[in-house]
Amino acid sequence: MNYEFDWPLLLEEPNWGWVIEGVANTIQLSLMAWGFALVLGVLIGAIRMSKSRLLRFIGTTYVEIFRNIPLLVQLFLWFFVFPLLLPDDLMRAWNRLDGVPFFTALIGLSLFTAARIAEQIRSGISSIPKGQFLAAYSTGLTEVQTFRHVIIPYAFRVMIPAIASEFLTIFKNSALTLTIGVAEVTGAAKTIEAYTFRGIEAYSAASLTYMLTTASVVIFMGWLEHALRIPGLIGKR
Amino acid sequence: MTLPLVQINNLSLRYGDFVALDDVSIDFMPGTCVVICGPSGSGKSSLLRCVNRLENFDKGDVIFDGQSLKAAQNISKIRSNIGMVFQHFELYPHLSVMNNITLAPRYVNGVNRDEAEAKAHKLLERVGILDQAKKYPNELSGGQQQRAAIARALALEPKLMLFDEPTSALDPEMISEVLQVMRDLARNGMTMLVVTHEMGFARDVADEVVFMDKGKVIERNESGGFFDNPQSDRAKEFIDRVLQKI
Numbered sequence: 414m415n416y417e418f419d420w421p422l423l424l425e426e427p428n429w430g431w432v433i434e435g436v437a438n439t440i441q442l443s444l445m446a447w448g449f450a451l452v453l454g455v456l457i458g459a460i461r462m463s464k465s466r467l468l469r470f471i472g473t474t475y476v477e478i479f480r481n482i483p484l485l486v487q488l489f490l491w492f493f494v495f496p497l498l499l500p501d502d503l504m505r506a507w508n509r510l511d512g513v514p515f516f517t518a519l520i521g522l523s524l525f526t527a528a529r530i531a532e533q534i535r536s537g538i539s540s541i542p543k544g545q546f547l548a549a550y551s552t553g554l555t556e557v558q559t560f561r562h563v564i565i566p567y568a569f570r571v572m573i574p575a576i577a578s579e580f581l582t583i584f585k586n587s588a589l590t591l592t593i594g595v596a597e598v599t600g601a602a603k604t605i606e607a608y609t610f611r612g613i614e615a616y617s618a619a620s621l622t623y624m625l626t627t628a629s630v631v632i633f634m635g636w637l638e639h640a641l642r643i644p645g646l647i648g649k650r
Numbered sequence: 651m652t653l654p655l656v657q658i659n660n661l662s663l664r665y666g667d668f669v670a671l672d673d674v675s676i677d678f679m680p681g682t683c684v685v686i687c688g689p690s691g692s693g694k695s696s697l698l699r700c701v702n703r704l705e706n707f708d709k710g711d712v713i714f715d716g717q718s719l720k721a722a723q724n725i726s727k728i729r730s731n732i733g734m735v736f737q738h739f740e741l742y743p744h745l746s747v748m749n750n751i752t753l754a755p756r757y758v759n760g761v762n763r764d765e766a767e768a769k770a771h772k773l774l775e776r777v778g779i780l781d782q783a784k785k786y787p788n789e790l791s792g793g794q795q796q797r798a799a800i801a802r803a804l805a806l807e808p809k810l811m812l813f814d815e816p817t818s819a820l821d822p823e824m825i826s827e828v829l830q831v832m833r834d835l836a837r838n839g840m841t842m843l844v845v846t847h848e849m850g851f852a853r854d855v856a857d858e859v860v861f862m863d864k865g866k867v868i869e870r871n872e873s874g875g876f877f878d879n880p881q882s883d884r885a886k887e888f889i890d891r892v893l894q895k896i
């Protein structure tokens with residue numbers, strides 16, 4: 414192969430600016446979507462275990478819909494179809510917003526991931542032995558206190574690996590948002606390639622960015638898991 | 651005249667179509683230690699769980715210390731007066747032994763942390779595992795875990811203690827350390843309902859023995875009489891079987 418690499422090219426303007434913008438957008442989008450998804454996912458996970466049939470039905474419907482439609486299709490629906498459903502005034506306001514692609518991506522990623530997190534919350538909480546509830550209730554703790562002090566802290570520790578892996582999934586899924594025009598890492602690589610015909614350098618840099626970020630998340634989560642581990646629990650129960 | 655601490659009146663409990671408790675009526679006097687025995691599946695655990703309304707019974711009622719549990723609005727408050735000990739300990743694995751014990755006093759009774767810890771300190775001393783206070787449940791032996799669980803149940807100064815097969819999950823060499831703690835409790839006048847297959851404990855420590863089968867109370871007797879002179883054939887069979895095993 415007689416291809417001459419030109420790595421310094423990436424550091425020249427405007428390429429470098431695109432790289433930085435891409436990394437910033439990817440990280441911002443992933444973190445925000447993960448935060449929203451976590452809150453919404455916990456809520457939906459909770460209503461799926463509620464005593465009310467209606468609430469359970471709503472929760473289950475949500476999870477089944479958002480988990481089973483491919484993310485790319487969901488992004489297109491939010492981007493192309495959702496604004497059409499808005500009342501005229503709202504639609505005009507929406508279209509005038511700065512960064513519509515970013516917000517659309519945020520909504521799409523958050524709602525999609527919330528369904529997956531809700532599912533994990535449910536399986537995390539149902540993995541808690543029933544005796545833990547009985548023990549807590551028998552000491553006079555109320556249902557809310559039992560969840561607050563016993564069940565959630567316990568389930569949370571059990572679920573750290575799953576929640577961390579959701580973050581990595583969001584992070585990688587965020588690449589799909591280039592299709593609706595978000596200038597995230599992969600979008601930046603595409604732009605650089607279009608202007609310089611240096612696709613190999615651009616996509617290598619993008620891959621490296623994903624790998625570095627993933628590695629730091631894995632290291633951080635490993636640390637968190639260790640810090641919050643339940644002493645003596647490994648291999649028991 | 652002393653009133654019973656626990657009065658169970660025509661209590662029935664079903665799981666779906668299955669009748670787990672069938673019209674049970676029985677009283678327990680304060681300060682007595684009663685062993686409940688019977689074949690597996692006879693409804694012993696179900697009965698205990700009705701006494702603090704961890705099960706919602708279908709018919710009948712339980713009167714604890716003069717209050718009807720069926721009508722009770724504040725069941726949590728009533729439960730805090732009834733300690734419960736489980737076969738599998740059910741300590742909270744993410745909390746230290748100390749925090750396992752102080753959780754309910756702090757959040758149910760609003761006791762401040764220092765006071766709750768001072769109390770826990772005394773209880774741990776009483777059950778002989780003061781040196782384990784900072785450890786987590788899964789770092790303890792089974793016998794130590796069960797003693798910690800007893801301390802947790804005692805932390806709210808209950809009027810009644812329920813034990814559901816407290817030694818069944820223990821290695822044989824740890825059974826006696828737990829029974830010893832229970833024996834001391836009984837000697838100090840705690841009212842106790844104990845589901846157990848430990849016939850030595852029933853004979854030596856319990857005041858009375860209740861024999862259950864198929865969701866009914868078949869027989870009740872003071873403990874000496876139960877072993878020497880069982881009234882029903884089913885109780886006879888049961889005694890022969892458990893004594894043979896030992």
Ligand SMILES: Nc1ncnc2c1ncn2[C@@H]1O[C@H](COP(=O)(O)OP(=O)(O)O)[C@@H](O)[C@H]1O
Pocket residue numbers: 665668670688689690691692693694695696697
């Ligand atoms: N949560 C439950 N759902 C359905 N059946 C149950 C449940 N708990 C207990 N049972 C059934 O009720 C019967 C009595 O159970 P239990 O009170 O645990 O008996 P014991 O403690 O005497 O062994 C058993 O046949 C058991 O299978």
Ligand SMILES: [Mg+2]
Pocket residue numbers: 694695696814815
């Ligand atoms: Mg049982």
